[in-house]
Amino acid sequence: MDERGRGTPWVVGVSGASGTPYAAAVIRALLHAGEAVDLVVSRAARLTVLDETGAPFRDGHWREDLSRWLARGADGTPDRFTTDVTRVRHWAAGDLAAGPSSGSYPVKGMLIVPASTACVAGVALGLSKDLLQRAASVTLKERRPLVVAVRETPLGGQTLRHLVALDEAGAVVLPASPAFYAGARHIQDLVDFVAGRVLDAAGVPHKLYHRWEGELGAARAAAGTDGTTGTAGFPGLAGTAEADDGG
Numbered sequence: 001m002d003e004r005g006r007g008t009p010w011v012v013g014v015s016g017a018s019g020t021p022y023a024a025a026v027i028r029a030l031l032h033a034g035e036a037v038d039l040v041v042s043r044a045a046r047l048t049v050l051d052e053t054g055a056p057f058r059d060g061h062w063r064e065d066l067s068r069w070l071a072r073g074a075d076g077t078p079d080r081f082t083t084d085v086t087r088v089r090h091w092a093a094g095d096l097a098a099g100p101s102s103g104s105y106p107v108k109g110m111l112i113v114p115a116s117t118a119c120v121a122g123v124a125l126g127l128s129k130d131l132l133q134r135a136a137s138v139t140l141k142e143r144r145p146l147v148v149a150v151r152e153t154p155l156g157g158q159t160l161r162h163l164v165a166l167d168e169a170g171a172v173v174l175p176a177s178p179a180f181y182a183g184a185r186h187i188q189d190l191v192d193f194v195a196g197r198v199l200d201a202a203g204v205p206h207k208l209y210h211r212w213e214g215e216l217g218a219a220r221a222a223a224g225t226d227g228t229t230g231t232a233g234f235p236g237l238a239g240t241a242e243a244d245d246g247g
Contacts, residue, residue, distance in 0.1 A: 006036035006087050006089070007034075007035070007036045007087075008036065008106050008107060008108050009035070009036035009037055009038040009087075009089065009107055009108065010030055010035055010036070010037055010038070010107065010108050010109060010110070010111060010202065010204075011037075011038045011039075011040065011100050011107050011109070011110040011111070011135050011139070012026060012027055012030070012037050012038070012039050012040070012110075012111050012112075012113065013040045013041075013042070013110060013111070013112040013113075013115075013119075013132040013135060013136065014039070014040070014041045014042065014045040014049075014112075014113065014114070014132075015042050015044065015045055015112060015114060015115050015116040015118070015119035015132060016042055016043075016044025016045045016047065016048050016116050016118070016119070017048070017114040017115060017116035017117075017119070017150075017151040017152060018048060018052065018114065018151060019048075019113070019114030019149075019151040019176055020045075020048055020049050020052045020053060020069070020114075021052070021072075021073075021074040021188075021191045022113050022114050022149060022151070022176055022191055022194050022195055022198075023113045023114065024069055024070050024072065025074075025188075025191050025192050025194075025195035025208070026111060026113045026195045026198050026199065027039070027066075027070060027083075027088070028070055028081060028083050029195055029196070029199055029204070029206045029208055030199070030204060031083055031084065031085070031087055031088070032083075032206075033199075033204050033205060033206060035087070035108075035204060036087045036088075036089070037087060037088045037089070038088075038089050038090075038091060038099065038100055038107065039062075039066070039088055039089070039090045039091070040090075040091050040093055040098075040100065040131050040132045040135060041057055041090075041093060042093045042119070042130060042132050043093055043094075043130070044116070044118075045057075046058075049069060053068075053069055053072055053076075055068050055069065057069065059090070059092050062090040063085060063088075063090075066085055066088065066090070067083065067085055070083040070085065071083065073188055074186075074187045074188040074190075074191040075186070075187050075188065091131055092131070093130045093131050093132060094130060094131065095131055096128075096130075096131055096134060098131050098135075100131065100134075100135035100138065101131060101134045101135060101138065102138065103138050103141060103142045107139070107144065108144070108145070108202075109139060109144045109145030109146060109147070109202060110135055110136055110139040110144070110145070110146050110147070111146075111147045111149070111198055111202060112132070112136060112146070112147065112148050112149060113147075113149040113176075113195075113198055114149050114150070114151035114176055115148045115149055115150045115151065116150075116151070116152065117150070117152045117155075117156075117159045117162075119132065119133065120148065120150055120159060120162045120163060120166065121158070121159070121162050123136040123137065123140075123148070123166065123171075124162035124163075124165040124166050124169075125162070136148075140169050140170060140171065143170065145172070145201075145202055145203070146166075146170065146171040146172065147171070147172045147174055147198055147201045147202055148163075148166055148171050148172065148173050148174065149174045149175070149176045149194065149198055150163065150173065150174070150175050150176065151175075151176040172201045174197060174198060174201055176194045177194070178190035178191070178193050178194055179193055181212060181219060182209040182210045182211075182212075182219045183210050183219035183220045183221075183222055183223030184223070185223050185224075189209070189223075192208040192209055193208070193209045195208055196208035196209045210222050210223065
């Protein structure tokens with residue numbers, strides 16, 4: 001346990017890209033798994049939080065603002081979730097003397113959710129212009145897990161080169177791309193899928209989405225979207241899986 005009795009934390013960095021529901025889902029799941037969180041919200045991210053939730057994120061009131069943010073569903077429903085934030089420690093983005101700015105500060109790794117292209121560039125180039133970028137650079141140099149959930153489309157050549165540089169440096173580049181095979185019925189399901197893949201990359205257990213089990217339609221049936229399992233839910237596909245191996 002660390003000096004606050006929380007245990008060794010994960011650093012969660014939130015940049016200014018659209019996607020604050022992804023960040024909220026990741027933080028909720030980490031806390032639900034018993035993990036501690038060191039939170040860094042960039043200055044640009046505060047504008048995104050305000051735009052996407054209608055509520056501010058302020059240094060002086062971060063605990064109340066975070067609780068309100070985490071309670072909000074991806075569709076904007078207030079008070080959908082209840083989350084205990086006592087295992088969260090907040091660091092101001094401009095505080096370059098903060099704990100995560102040093103490699104001697106113990107953390108399990110860092111998750112950047114969502115990661116803007118500007119954030120990607122700053123980390124890839126080692127600019128350390130704020131605490132978020134500095135903490136990511138420290139994570140890489142200390143050979144700790146770094147997951148970068150980039151949220152932008154389309155991706156330009158320069159950003160693609162930056163993402164390759166991050167991959168070569170040991171980071172996991174994880175585009176915030178929801179999948180549909182897990183039986184999603186609600187926007188929250190799509191958000192939780194991305195959050196779950198972030199946690200998969202970090203090795204944190206969760207139950208945010210229905211995993212692929214090799215049976216067509218199983219996730220849809222489990223979600224209650226139809227009453228069938230396997231190829232029975234997909235007319236015309238029965239008996240074709242073994243015959244067609246070119247896909």
